[in-house]
Amino acid sequence: MDMNAYLSMFIDESNDHLQALNENLLKLENDPGDISIVQVIFRSAHTLKGMSATMGFEDLASLTHEMENVLDLVRNSKLAMDSFIFDTLFKGLDALEAMVQDIVGGGTGKADVSSIVVSLQSIVKGDYLKAAQPSADAPAQNSGSSGTSGGALLDIFQQSVLKQSIESGNQAYYIKVTLREDCVLKAARAYMVFDVLESNGEVIKSEPSVQDLEQEKFDRSFIVFLISGTDAEELKSRIESVSEVDSADVVLLDAESLQMYGPVPDNQQKPAASQAAPAVQAREAAVRETSAAKSQTAATGAAVANRTIRVDIDRLDSLMNLFSELLIDRVRLEQLSSEIKRSDLIETVEHMARVSTDLQDIVLKLRMVPVESVFNRFPRMVRDIAKQLDKKIDLVVTGAETELDRTVIDEIGDPLVHLLRNSLDHGVEMPADRLAAGKPETGTVHLRAFHSGNHVFIEVEDDGNGIDAAKVRRIAVKNGVLSEEEANKLSEEQAQMLIFAAGFSTADKISDLSGRGVGLDVVKSKITSLGGHVTIRSQLGKGTIFSIQLPLTLSIISAMLIQMGSEKYAIPLSSIVETGIIQRDSIATVHGNQMIEFRGTVIPVVSLSRVLDVPDYREDAETETEIVVIRKNDKLAALMIDSFIGQSEIVLKPLGKYLPAIKALSGATILGDGQVALIIDPNAFIK
CATH class of the missing domain: 1.20.120.160 (HPT domain)
Incomplete structure (x- = not known):
């Protein structure tokens, strides 16, 4: 096979x-x-x-x-x-x-x-067989059990296993192994001894425990209880053949001598076992009942489970590419039918448009994956980090069923890991500090996802100490990011966003896990590359919320088609705030930059024809110009264009590796008339 x-x-x-x-x-x-x-x-x-x-x-x-x-x-x-x-x-x-x-x-x-x-x-x-030890309901142990002055080496279960083995004709041994005084790697030698014992029988108990032996928490000797078919002399010889073992004392046990190592005399074991039996039987009955119920549930759901199949992501990509071609042809047919104006052709094309729209929804849904596939890894991560930091933290996950395109899902995991680690390490305070601040000892971190329009929002919220905006300003001035005057003009939100600068950190001590700000520039870059953006809302002493906005899909987007000279371009609708017309004489020049007034504020104006070097286009041909106001996070800018064509669903195609990276462009699409339209990257115009 x-x-x-x-x-x-x-x-x-x-x-x-x-x-x-x-x-x-x-x-x-x-x-x-x-x-x-x-x-x-x-x-x-x-x-x-x-x-x-x-x-x-x-x-x-x-x-x-x-x-x-x-x-x-x-x-x-x-x-x-x-x-x-x-x-x-x-x-x-x-x-x-x-x-x-x-x-x-x-x-x-x-x-x-x-x-x-x-x-x-x-x-x-x-x-670690603690459940088998006598409980409060079992008869009290006889503290006067013979032969034990320093406490029992075996519990009831271990003693019973050895006793039954002896009664079945097997041999039970008490073995004391002593290492040489000059032994360096005691844990390694103990492991080698156990390897020999395992190959010759079954170890029932060791003293000290295996964990302590691994950590070398013993002097020179340790004790092992073993069930074996090998005779005592042969066992002794094999153990002492291990390098740096000084001696091995092997004592054959019988039912009588076994009692001296256990907590309870033989005549008290049977009543304890008989009293424990009903409880064990009840637990086993409950397990059987639960198993039967689960089996019935599994049988009921088998039909549903069998209707689910796994599909290779490459096949879905191929399906998306084929549908993209179909979408381009549909737009072309719509354009031709409007020119020919035959009723039967128009009717057929309209029906094709309805069917292809439904098909588009199905194709996109096939690529959609619940964010649960990413969120599932975080409860374990939070558990481990909380133990490492000696903090008490609850992770509350909501909206895990929210769906995103598989392409986005594959890329969003690492940024979320970093944001969560920041919240755990530097957001949530130590238990003592939280109690002193009047907060619950256990901190809470919320990880939530939800839809809003054509976007998915993912938020990481903690109820920790928050971000000190004043401290951020001081560090920004100290590091030369801003002048003191510029720093003082920043709002709370603008100051907090400074932590996304490369290498910027507000942590007094950078830990191995994370430093608030260290690496957050990478998080921001990754989110931006996915067509999204990240914002911060923080209140000192109350907590912080990191909010990530992402597009539902990266394959098919809604865009505004525009004309620039003889060329056509597309601008993603998700980045457009408003469109309009302005008079050219309303454009002012401030420190060499063109600016306009927009809804009570001043925003920069960018000439798209200059950036893209559009041929046969003259900006001064008209007294007014159309503009597209775009947004990147909380910043706005206006792009001057020639004219609007209209909105359209476009298929995003990469420029390919043969073309050099063009900062202002994110890809291309093929229009219904067969023309190629380049897709504008709005993020490139706002610094």
Whole structure:
């Protein structure tokens, strides 16, 4: 079987399962007792393991198998989740994602995950089996249990496993391993010993824990309880063959000697187990009931799920290009029918126009993807950063179902990551500072998306300390960005926008995560390149809102067609504020720049014919001129043009790599009469 044919499907489905694992682990962290979530997580891990094994990605399959073992204990109520287990599972997910990305890049998907595997195995083999320990409802432990003066080495579950193994004819060992005094890499030697033990049996418990051994939190010796079919002398020989191991004491255990290492004498274990059984049975019954309900729901939704297919984005691009040609021909037919004026032709063309308009809506919707595909990565990121910063932060996501063009979706992720990191790192204060300011200890960051007209707005809002406009002005003057006089004339909003200048930062100390302003110029550049813009609303002591405005799609846009001499141009409607006519003698010259008065303010005027070097065009031929007022963020400018042609839906075509980059142009389109019209980039005219 040629597995390469299934590689694309494997990558897509693996990413879906990894995203589901991340989301559901976050849910479980908020409600660790919800077994139904564990069932969902287990199924995702089990499916991912099977897919990886089938495709031959052994490292992926083996790591997922170790994670599955932990989840199996949890779903069967034999293990209670704690912070260490959550952190270990999240580390495992990070490693799985890295391996999948390696496969995407043409790699083999191999990685050294031995440390994560050891941690997962230590969880499975007893170091963190807290749920199995006696609860408040179980009989109290006998504090006078013989043979234990410094506390029990084994809990009830571990002791029971060893006892059952002995009764089944297996051998249980107490092993004390001592390293040489001059041993340098103690953790590495301990790992090598565990490697030997794992190949000869099953480790039930280690003291200190595997985590402590990994971090070298022990002196020279450690204790291991092992179930094995190998005799004591052979075990001793194999352990002592490990470099820098001084000695290995191997003691064979029986049912009587086992009692001295456990918390409860043998005659008290059975009542405890019998009393615990009804609770375990009840939990298992609840799990079975939940699983049955979910199976029924899955069966009901199977018909709907089977109606969904995956489509390669290249095919959608091809479909869009073909439709673009159809749109151009439609406009051409409309023009010809208006000239020929035959009723049957006009009727046919009108019907074609209606059908192609519906087709346009479908084609555009095929390319539309919910922003959820980008937003999904952020809850995990916020969790990790909050732990790293020792802050308490809630992320509230709304409008994740809002749709954007796939092209925009692919580009918007990194800017949002940077804005969120700024809010987490420098926006939201430390818990103590928030309490001192009369705020809740837990900060809140809102990530929202919503439609407005032909645009999508994405906002990142925090209830942190806000941006100090006065401080921004001082830094701007200090760095030579503005003179003190110019800085004092800036409004609050204008001063806050200065943080988008390259290398500008208001942070007193730049962290590894982000510095408010450092890199924000890149964010702004990326948003601008997508045909959008970003604004700031901030109130000192209250919080900050970053608002990003983006076009719904980059492929087909509404534009105003204009005439300049013998040439035609298109200006995107999204950038046009107003059109009008002005008298040429109303244009004033200020410091060498042409300006006009527009609705109570003064804005610059740009001669489009001069910028584009339009041939056979004379500006002074008329006493008045048409203008198009354009906007970039909160700034306005007027473009002087020859005449208006009208509004039209145009297909955006790139200029291609053979043409040099022309600052004032963003692309081209083909009109209905076959002419090429260049598309004006309004952002290039406003600094």
